[in-house]
Amino acid sequence: MSSARSFAPLPSFPSGEPSQSQVEQGDVSKALIPFSQQGAMGLQPAVSATHAPVVPFIPQQGQETSLTIPGYEDMIYVPPMYTKPRPIIPRYRAISGFVSFLLVCLMLCAGASYYAKTSGMLNTVSHFITGGNPPPTIHTNNYSLPDPPNKIDKGPAYNTIPSATTTLHLIQNTIAVQTDRVFHPGEVFALTYSVYPPGKTSxxxxxxxxxxxxxxxxxxxxTIKGGGSTSAYVKIAYSEQAEGSVELWWQDLSTNQTQLAQRLYFVVRN
Structure with missing residues (x-):
């Protein structure tokens, strides 16, 4: 006795490859879509169901989003720096300025020299450099003055200093050519004298x-030693008008006694 076996139909599962009927249905459905939409659909990439979903990239704060171009290195931005421009002075202006400076210096030197000469400062500086004593300057009042008295006041020591005179003219710095009694302010004049010490007294x-x-x-x-004679002179200048006089005294070093020899008169006026 044979037994009849019945088999239940197996359920159908969709396979990975579409069947011919599905392909035909797809072609029919695609034929019903307009041509412009078919082209757009054909350009869409196929996405596999097994791939992970695409997460959009969000740049962080402070991070640059520019893309690097292949074949070019990254460029560094340098901010512009401001420098103060230096003026360019032409050569001819520099030369003319230097020449002007030299001219001003020469004019100042000439003015200073003229002032030193007229004020008597030049004589003072020359005596300071050479080591000599500058002639003293006397400041007096400005008024009209008469001629000096033409006389000589003699003292007890006149025989010791018998010769003395004021003059503007000297020979060999000791001998007076003539006697002068009237002088002008700022004019240098001299007093010459001869000494004959008594005996051997100095x-x-x-x-x-x-x-x-x-x-x-x-x-x-x-100091003048005794037993001989000595001639000497001194110079002086008056800066202003004055009635002047000069006295010559003899000081005996053995007794330390001083006696008047003579007194001379002169005048300084314009």
Missing amino acids: GKVIIKWYSNNVLYQTIPSD
Whole structure:
């Protein structure tokens, strides 16, 4: 006895490849779509169901989003820096400015020299450099003055200093060519004298200058040894008008006694 076996139909599962009927249905459905939409659908990429979903890239703060171009290195941005422009001075202007500076210096030197000469400062500087004593300058009042008295006041020591005179003209710095008694302000004149010490006594000549009967300066000479004669001179200048006089005194070093030899008169006026 044979038994009849019945088999239930197996359920159908869709396979990975579409069947011919599905392909035909797809072609029919695609034929019903307009041509422009078919082209757009054909350009869409196929996405596999097994791929992970695409996450959009969000740039972080401070991170640059520019893409690097292949074949070019990254460029560094350098901010512009401002530098103060330096003025360009033409050569001819520089030369002319230097020449002008030299001319101004020469004019200043000439003016200073003229002032030093007229004020008597030049003589003072020259005496300072050479080591000599500059002639003293006497400041007096400005008024009209008469001629000086033509006389010589003699003292007890006149025989010791018998010769003395004021002059503007000297020979060999010791001999007076003539006697002068009228001088001008700022003019340098000289007093010459001869000394004959008594016996072998040594001494000094003390010269006292007066301006309007007021003692201005006292100038002692070097020690003069006895037994001979000595001639000497001194120079002086008055800056303003004055009635002047000069006294010559003899100082005996053995007794330290001082006696007047003689007094001379002169005037300084314009």
